[in-house]
Amino acid sequence: MTKAVKPVAREARHYIRIKEQILADIAEGKLQPGDRVSSESELVAAFGVSRMTANRALRELMFEGILKRSAGIGTFVSPKHLDVDLLQIRNIADEILERGHKHKAAVVKAGLMKADANVADALELTLGAGVMHSLIVHLENDQPIQVEERYVNPLVAPDYLSTDFSSMTPNEYLTKVAPITAFEHVVQAVKPDPAIRKYLGLKNDHPCLRVFRRTWSGEAVVTCALLYYPGAQYRLEARSTKGPSKPVAILGEKL
Amino acid sequence: MTKAVKPVAREARHYIRIKEQILADIAEGKLQPGDRVSSESELVAAFGVSRMTANRALRELMFEGILKRSAGIGTFVSPKHLDVDLLQIRNIADEILERGHKHKAAVVKAGLMKADANVADALELTLGAGVMHSLIVHLENDQPIQVEERYVNPLVAPDYLSTDFSSMTPNEYLTKVAPITAFEHVVQAVKPDPAIRKYLGLKNDHPCLRVFRRTWSGEAVVTCALLYYPGAQYRLEARSTKGPSKPVAILGEKL
DNA sequence: GCGACTAGCCTGTATATACAGGGCGGAGAA
DNA sequence: TTCTCCGCCCTGTATATACAGGCTAGTCGC
Numbered sequence: 001m002t003k004a005v006k007p008v009a010r011e012a013r014h015y016i017r018i019k020e021q022i023l024a025d026i027a028e029g030k031l032q033p034g035d036r037v038s039s040e041s042e043l044v045a046a047f048g049v050s051r052m053t054a055n056r057a058l059r060e061l062m063f064e065g066i067l068k069r070s071a072g073i074g075t076f077v078s079p080k081h082l083d084v085d086l087l088q089i090r091n092i093a094d095e096i097l098e099r100g101h102k103h104k105a106a107v108v109k110a111g112l113m114k115a116d117a118n119v120a121d122a123l124e125l126t127l128g129a130g131v132m133h134s135l136i137v138h139l140e141n142d143q144p145i146q147v148e149e150r151y152v153n154p155l156v157a158p159d160y161l162s163t164d165f166s167s168m169t170p171n172e173y174l175t176k177v178a179p180i181t182a183f184e185h186v187v188q189a190v191k192p193d194p195a196i197r198k199y200l201g202l203k204n205d206h207p208c209l210r211v212f213r214r215t216w217s218g219e220a221v222v223t224c225a226l227l228y229y230p231g232a233q234y235r236l237e238a239r240s241t242k243g244p245s246k247p248v249a250i251l252g253e254k255l
Numbered sequence: 256m257t258k259a260v261k262p263v264a265r266e267a268r269h270y271i272r273i274k275e276q277i278l279a280d281i282a283e284g285k286l287q288p289g290d291r292v293s294s295e296s297e298l299v300a301a302f303g304v305s306r307m308t309a310n311r312a313l314r315e316l317m318f319e320g321i322l323k324r325s326a327g328i329g330t331f332v333s334p335k336h337l338d339v340d341l342l343q344i345r346n347i348a349d350e351i352l353e354r355g356h357k358h359k360a361a362v363v364k365a366g367l368m369k370a371d372a373n374v375a376d377a378l379e380l381t382l383g384a385g386v387m388h389s390l391i392v393h394l395e396n397d398q399p400i401q402v403e404e405r406y407v408n409p410l411v412a413p414d415y416l417s418t419d420f421s422s423m424t425p426n427e428y429l430t431k432v433a434p435i436t437a438f439e440h441v442v443q444a445v446k447p448d449p450a451i452r453k454y455l456g457l458k459n460d461h462p463c464l465r466v467f468r469r470t471w472s473g474e475a476v477v478t479c480a481l482l483y484y485p486g487a488q489y490r491l492e493a494r495s496t497k498g499p500s501k502p503v504a505i506l507g508e509k510l
Numbered sequence: 511g512c513g514a515c516t517a518g519c520c521t522g523t524a525t526a527t528a529c530a531g532g533g534c535g536g537a538g539a540a
Numbered sequence: 541t542t543c544t545c546c547g548c549c550c551t552g553t554a555t556a557t558a559c560a561g562g563c564t565a566g567t568c569g570c
Contacts, residue, residue: 050555071521072562189444189464207462209444231444326551327532
């Protein structure tokens with residue numbers, strides 16, 4: 001005879017509680033990268049759930065790149081790295097919040113300017129046309145992680161400069177005003193110039209990832225931006241649809 | 256009394272079969288964006304699996320952005336998902352030839368080795384399994400432009416090492432032996448170690464673009480490679496389908 | 511002392527079952 | 541005819557169970 005199964009209200013969502021607990025432990029530093037996470041059976045005991053539920057929580061965290069699992073060994077916290085999806089445009093504030101961290105944006109500059117040849121070309125405007133420009137440093141837990149230099153097409157988003165960038169990122173505002181229908185990413189490794197280095201708090205010889213992004217809404221270029229990331233920590237990922245099941249350590253990094 | 260449960264060999268992985276079937280139907284156009292996908296119970300009947308297994312397949316496809324589900328209604332193909340071509344894998348020799356330049360490949364190392372933890376993980380083999388390894392420097396007009404360190408799954412391409420890499424790049428050979436069905440790119444800016452620096456002929460503080468690439472053929476990982484590019488010259492591009500008409504100068508060299 | 515075997519822990523996959531709750535359409539009441 | 545309620549289909553979540561198979565440490569025989 002099967003034992004009576006006590007159903008659980010949908011609101012409980014035990015697997016989410018387990019995920020939140022693990023994410024909180026990571027955020028508070030109780031779990032460090034490389035640390036062993038409770039095994040499924042330990043979670044069963046600790047949370048009073050079935051192993052399938054614990055399994056689901058851990059499996060989803062693995063898919064999200066937070067944990068690394070291997071049969072016979074155990075479950076571990078992934079080496080810390082910040083991922084950006086090359087094939088997708090995401091809001092940096094959301095990414096930071098998802099990691100359980102605090103996002104802040106420091107506006108260094110914001111104003112109007114005349115398009116020089118490069119900018120005019122990139123935004124498909126005429127030379128000397130009025131263009132909006134902003135330079136913003138994004139902070140994760142008060143650590144700088146991205147410098148965003150942006151040029152905006154005033155024909156598409158005329159109210160860009162009156163946005164409060166501390167409560168809404170440029171990206172967020174612009175996608176609301178003009179939904180993205182196409183984009184382009186060009187990635188380079190560069191030696192950052194002194195100003196960028198200062199904003200990111202980098203040493204002289206620290207390599208730096210630079211992403212040049214343009215986004216379209218219909219036929220019009222909405223905006224283009226230069227995004228600078230501190231190199232070593234930052235990873236850009238691109239996967240094809242049928243992609244791999246789980247993230248893997250890059251060869252050359254320690255497991 | 257619980258009915259006897261027929262255990263299934265791990266190799267079966269029914270949920271993956273279901274996912275592949277759905278992905279194939281989408282690829283062949285049998286399922287269009289917005290179409291309704293078989294419900295869980297229909298899949299149970301069609302594949303002879305339990306509902307939990309069908310549920311897992313659909314849930315994972317939802318996480319991957321392929322499907323959209325809503326309780327009480329059904330499961331549907333997501334309206335649009337960007338096509339795979341965004342970051343294609345190209346043969347470096349072809350790229351060089353297209354520029355009207357001369358390609359040469361210098362084989363630094365080529366041999367068998369035992370998979371360490373990282374390599375085993377990346378190729379989805381067991382620790383200590385035999386793996387083929389090669390280190391090749393690609394030259395454009397006798398200037399080094401890429402260092403390619405590659406690990407190859409011997410189960411997929413056992414004759415890899417007997418290839419003449421000066422007449423056929425590893426990439427070319429491998430795509431011939433096992434057509435690529437999926438890939439993953441992870442891009443970082445790094446300070447190259449002395450050996451890589453030497454091969455690329457770089458100065459000490461020169462930044463460097465490192466691409467970690469894995470390619471699949473069906474369920475098997477064919478190969479993974481670390482590709483090093485001298486940063487400033489090299490651009491990695493990703494475009495969405497509707498992409499821009501023509502390449503544009505990166506706003507760049509000045510702030 | 512060394513190697514082979516084994517017990518035990520861990521994840522991976524699969525099944526049968528159960529209840530919660532959203533959404534929709536048809537039957538029956540107003 | 542219109543409105544309401546109920547039953548049915550669908551997904552969401554949870555449980556108990558079972559077997560497969562990777563990995564390790566410890567034991568036992570030689």
